[in-house]
Amino acid sequence: MKRVALSWSSGKDSAWSLYLLRQDPTIEVVALITTINQEFDRVAMHAVRRELVELQADAAGLPCWKVPLPWPCSNEEYEARMREVCARALGEGVEAIAFGDLFLADIRAYRERQLADTGLEPLFPVWQIPTRELAATMIAAGLRAKITCVNPKVLPGEFVGREFDTAFLNDVPAGVDPCGENGEFHSFVYAGPMFGAPIPVESGEIVERDGFFFADLKGTLSPRHS
Secondary structure, three states: OEEEEEEOOOOHHHHHHHHHHOOOOOEEEEEEEEEEEOOOOEEOOOOOEHHHHHHHHHHHOOOEEEEEEOOOOOHHHHHHHHHHHHHHHHHOOOOEEEOOOOOOHHHHHHHHHHHOOOOOEEEOOOOOOOHHHHHHHHHHOOOEEEEEEEOOOOOOHHHOOOEOOHHHHHHOOOOOOOOOOOOOEEEEEEEOOOOOOOOOEEEEEEEEEOOEEEEEEEEOOOOOOO
16 A cells, blocks of 8 residues: 555645545555744644644544644755654655645645655645535535634635635635635635544634734643654
């Protein structure tokens, strides 16, 4: 079987990628890779606490390779840290890294360039699935997520903290991608067929910072650090 590590944002697209990869009998997902903002101890943009990502990894039954990034972080520094991850992956027999990108061709091309000389194959399990169809399929399959970050320039701030559900999809304004692929919103998955059990979470403070609205989430179980 092909050993695959999955780039893990804590959101629905990476979670659904895990689910799809596990449906392929030729693939073994062996690790989740998450970049962590060292200054805030949270996933970048999603603003999810590190402990919550660890709970997700527990629920998925996988180790989480946490990649610490300085803040601010230059692109050169980011790429240097990712080269270290690629070296670790090769050392542990990983053959490919999967990403939850949906349709942004420039992002895909960037990832392909970054892996071109590493010996690792890039995989894109949810690539070009129509996003409204994809969102509906996720929800119907039992994926449950909370909206953790909203860009108020394209989506009203009151959407932050909401459930990613059918009502959310119905309320999203025209022109906003149903999966937020253009950066309209980010999410945290707390239940779904990719997890062995749901992750109990509770909503906390909602803040506006750096032009975005963020909803803080807290886990109600102690994670096993990976």
